[in-house]
Structure formats: C-alpha cells, structure tokens
Amino acid sequence: MTDTSTPAGTAAAVDPAEGDEPQIAYPRTEWDDYEIIPPTTSLSNEKLTMWTFLGSDCLLFGALISTYLLLRNRQPLSGEGSLKAADLFDIPFTSVSSFVLLMSSLTMVLAVSAIARGEMERCKLWLLTTAAQGAVFIAGQVYEFTSFYREGLGYTVSISSSAFYTLTGFHGVHVSLGIIMLVSLWAMINRGIIGPERAETVEIIGLYWHFVDIVWIVIFAVVYLIP
Amino acid sequence: MSTATEAAPEEVHPSDEAHDDHDHGLSDFGYIKVALLLAALTAAEVLIYFAPPGPLEVPLLLILMVVKFEIVVAYFMHLRFDNKLFTWMFVGGLVLAIAVYAAMGTSMLFWTDPAGCDLSPNLDC
Numbered sequence: 001m002t003d004t005s006t007p008a009g010t011a012a013a014v015d016p017a018e019g020d021e022p023q024i025a026y027p028r029t030e031w032d033d034y035e036i037i038p039p040t041t042s043l044s045n046e047k048l049t050m051w052t053f054l055g056s057d058c059l060l061f062g063a064l065i066s067t068y069l070l071l072r073n074r075q076p077l078s079g080e081g082s083l084k085a086a087d088l089f090d091i092p093f094t095s096v097s098s099f100v101l102l103m104s105s106l107t108m109v110l111a112v113s114a115i116a117r118g119e120m121e122r123c124k125l126w127l128l129t130t131a132a133q134g135a136v137f138i139a140g141q142v143y144e145f146t147s148f149y150r151e152g153l154g155y156t157v158s159i160s161s162s163a164f165y166t167l168t169g170f171h172g173v174h175v176s177l178g179i180i181m182l183v184s185l186w187a188m189i190n191r192g193i194i195g196p197e198r199a200e201t202v203e204i205i206g207l208y209w210h211f212v213d214i215v216w217i218v219i220f221a222v223v224y225l226i227p
Numbered sequence: 228m229s230t231a232t233e234a235a236p237e238e239v240h241p242s243d244e245a246h247d248d249h250d251h252g253l254s255d256f257g258y259i260k261v262a263l264l265l266a267a268l269t270a271a272e273v274l275i276y277f278a279p280p281g282p283l284e285v286p287l288l289l290i291l292m293v294v295k296f297e298i299v300v301a302y303f304m305h306l307r308f309d310n311k312l313f314t315w316m317f318v319g320g321l322v323l324a325i326a327v328y329a330a331m332g333t334s335m336l337f338w339t340d341p342a343g344c345d346l347s348p349n350l351d352c
Contacts, residue, residue, distance in 0.1 A: 109258050
C-alpha cells in the first residue's frame with residue numbers, strides 16, 4: 001500500500017481538468033489514503049476466482065461420478081436389498097427435469113445480457129425465472145428421492161444406493177445454493193445495491209449456475225442414460 | 228463510502244466497466260437458438276435411450292454429452308469470447324479430474340470389468 005498525494009481532509013474526486021462538467025466533492029474516507037493497484041493480468045480477479053473454483057469443483061464431481069460408476073452394481077453382502085437406483089429410473093420424468101435445468105441456463109444468460117444493457121427490470125425477471133426453474137428441478141429431485149425410498153431404495157440399503165444419493169444429492173445442494181444466490185441477487189438489485197455498473201456480479205453468479213447445468217448434463221448421460 | 232461510480236453513474240457504461248476484457252458475442256436471439264439446439268440434442272439423447280442403435284448407443288450418448296457440455300461452456304459461459312486464462316483455469320481442473328479418475332478407474336479394473344465382478348464377490352456375474 002502506498003500513500004497518495006492527496007492531503008488528508010480534502011475532497012478527493014474533484015478534477016479541475018473536466019471543464020464545465022459539474023464538480024462533485026466526495027466526503028473523505030479511509031480508503032483515500034490507499035492507492036488502488038489494478039490486477040496485473042488486467043482481468044477481473046473475481047471472475048478468475050470463480051473460474052478457478054469451478055475448475056476445482058470438477059474434481060469434486062469427478063470423484064462422485066467415478067465412485068458411482070465403480071459402485072453402481074455392488075450389492076449388500078447380506079443379500080437383502082438387491083434393488084439398484086438404475087432399476088427405478090423414470091427416464092421421461094428425469095428428461096423433463098433436465099430440460100427445465102437446461103432452459104434455466106438460457107434465462108440466466110438472458111439476465112446477464114439484460115443487466116449488461118442496463119435493463120434492470122428485465123434482468124430481475126430473468127433471475128426470478130431462473131430461480132423458479134431451479135426450484136422445479138429440486139422439486140423433481142425430491143419427488144424422485146421420495147419415490148425411490150418408497151420403493152425400498154434407502155440411502156444405506158446398499159453401497160450403490162449410497163453412491164447414487166451422494167452424487168445426485170451433492171448436485172441438488174449446488175442447485176439449491178444457486179437458487180439462494182439468485183434470489184439474493186434479485187433482492188440486491190431490487191434494493192438498488194447492485195446496478196448496471198456491477199453487471200459482472202450477475203455474470204459470476206451465472207457462471208456458477210451454468211456449471212451446475214453442465215454437471216447435470218454429464219450426470220444425466222453417464223448415470224441415467226448409459227446402461 | 229462514496230465512490231466515483233455512485234456519484235456519476237451516467238459516466239459509466241456497463242459494457243465498458245465490467246466487460247472490458249472480452250466481447251460477449253451473441254445476441255439474445257442467438258442465445259435462444261443455442262438453447263433450441265441444446266433442447267434438440269437432449270431429445271436426441273432420450274431417443275437413443277429408447278431406441279438404442281446397437282453398439283453405437285454408448286459412443287453416441289457420450290458424444291452428445293460432450294457436445295452439449297462444450298456448447299454451454301463456450302456460449303452460455305462466454306468462454307469462447309473471454310480471455311484464454313479463464314479457459315486454462317477451467318480446463319486445467321477438468322483435465323486433472325479426468326486424469327485422476329481415469330487412473331482410479333484403471334486401478335479398479337473399471338475399463339476391463341465395468342460391472343465390478345472381479346472386485347465384488349457377491350455380484351451375480
């Protein structure tokens with residue numbers, strides 16, 4: 001941190017070189033004593049952090065998916081509960097859930113596009129639509145889990161059912177966190193905390209949401225569709 | 228805490244402030260076309276599931292999965308239009324994950340015995 005040349009107690013943001021434009025004197029804050037050092041990559045640090053997080057999250061889901069693939073045919077030694085998740089899959093139902101989640105990525109990107117143009121009302125509408133689609137997906141997952149449980153496939157019935165519930169449950173938690181972030185974003189925009197100048201915040205949340213979608217693309221194909 | 232952005236919002240154009248490191252590329256209509264393509268690919272996946280084309284079933288499903296993944300990452304996540312460093316951060320994690328779990332699958336005989344018969348004596352193989 002380096003001291004700026006602005007003397008303490010004076011207005012910091014008045015630029016006499018601006019000509020006839022109205023001059024605004026800002027109240028001095030403690031931050032005026034520090035020089036803002038731009039990131040050396042000239043990229044957004046927040047976005048780079050999110051991409052790094054998403055890259056690391058690939059390892060988490062990679063572990064869960066590969067564990068399920070290894071264990072999906074295992075049955076309990078006792079011989080009880082030979083039921084597997086794959087025996088109970090309702091592909092038409094899951095296809096509709098997948099379609100809803102896929103379309104939520106469209107509404108998310110439209111929200112990002114809207115705030116980049118400064119259309120706040122449209123952005124809020126798309127954010128709420130995205131959150132609602134995520135909620136529909138979660139409702140579908142709760143229904144699926146409930147129906148599987150009623151069929152006798154509990155979490156501890158077999159190691160394959162544990163792997164299945166852990167994988168899809170972790171994804172569901174990610175979607176749920178995404179819904180919370182989307183609704184929080186909507187509330188912050190509604191209260192004027194986030195404006196068009198912070199469009200990148202919406203974009204970063206959007207990256208997370210799209211990641212949740214691509215993870216489901218893999219789960220839907222590898223776990224549900226491939227025999 | 229006041230900032231220059233709060234004091235003079237009209238001076239800040241959103242596309243200049245937050246997205247000066249890349250070009251977003253697609254229009255809203257373009258995104259809708261991409262979504263329709265994704266929907267069609269999903270329908271093709273389900274069709275393959277219900278009418279499997281013999282030995283091509285698994286390769287086709289995997290190819291469709293990779294294509295859908297690529298489209299979402301490239302267009303919806305803007306990686307196609309963004310700085311390459313973001314691509315490297317994400318692809319680095321992805322490649323690492325694939326390598327680590329491919330090695331794990333090899334050590335667990337997954338490629339030669341995907342049903343797990345060799346390692347699980349209670350399976351009816």
